[in-house]
């Protein structure tokens with residue numbers, strides 16, 4: 001099916017705005033947090049381990065990762081985005097991290113922009129994730145467009161992002177979400193790669209996770225509340241005072257990341273699960289894994305570092321890795337699986 005003609009420039013401008021606003025303005029959740037501060041690891045005063053032998057490798061969707069980290073989906077479609085994607089992919093290859101690119105809709109609308117996403121040659125060995133908004137399935141997109149973005153990226157899997165609040169606040173947002181579950185089911189059955197369902201910072205409930213699993217989704221990225229607030233980002237972009245007000249009213253909407261992880265893991269013990277939304281250091285990553293996530297995604301911290309320099313990105317990843325390893329050492333665990341042992345993480349009352 002052909003994609004209806006829309007103004008390609010509008011999508012490209014929006015992508016540039018998103019980068020500018022996320023880099024220059026405070027668009028994090030106002031008061032709500034990811035909820036991980038309500039947990040504390042039990043300190044082990046005698047680990048009986050050599051810190052240098054601690055192993056933070058893990059498997060996810062068939063790839064070996066050097067650390068349980070995903071560079072969350074962010075960008076593409078502009079020259080600045082190309083530079084950021086290039087830096088992120090180089091880093092991901094070096095440390096064997098997973099990486100998502102931003103929504104590739106802009107490259108479907110304007111194929112000339114495809115190279116701003118094309119990072120596979122820089123990162124031949126990483127778990128690389130394509131990205132489209134699920135709502136586009138109601139606006140002319142289907143199997144063909146999904147296959148095209150997967151092929152263009154040489155991706156291992158496709159993320160379908162679910163962003164109803166963002167679309168409500170976005171000027172001329174796409175707000176017809178009717179019948180999407182059926183369409184997602186069709187895609188899961190027909191695409192040759194796994195499909196991952198992801199929010200963008202408002203969280204996925206256990207009930208929704210169950211529905212998504214029932215229609216064939218392979219993995220879930222909770223993208224919970226507590227980090228970058230897309231209501232705030234779109235509110236900053238909007239010229240219309242009504243849209244600005246809407247974004248401000250819903251600035252703190254959503255389910256905290258910690259709650260999404262625990263509730264989804266309780267009903268889906270084996271689904272590959274990504275924790276994200278507000279994670280800012282390796283201690284939080286380790287808590288998310290102890291709560292049941294397999295790996296953890298960060299967007300905003302990687303964006304800030306990538307826009308600064310390659311050295312800033314290296315520093316960030318080395319800090320994250322050292323923090324995760326320090327949690328393992330100081331809880332007496334030799335690897336990530338041990339973090340799930342009973343009594344390793346306590347919920348504070």
Ligand SMILES: Cc1cc2nc3c(=O)[nH]c(=O)nc-3n(C[C@H](O)[C@H](O)[C@H](O)COP(=O)(O)O)c2cc1C
Pocket residue numbers: 018019022072073074075101102103131159161198199200201223226227228276277278279297298299300301303
């Ligand atoms: C500049 C920017 C652009 C983003 N664009 C996308 C996108 O195109 N598709 C998507 O699924 N998520 C997108 N996100 C959302 C992130 O992947 C993530 O879910 C969200 O920002 C919460 O994570 P954080 O608190 O670590 O930033 C974007 C985030 C940022 C910062």
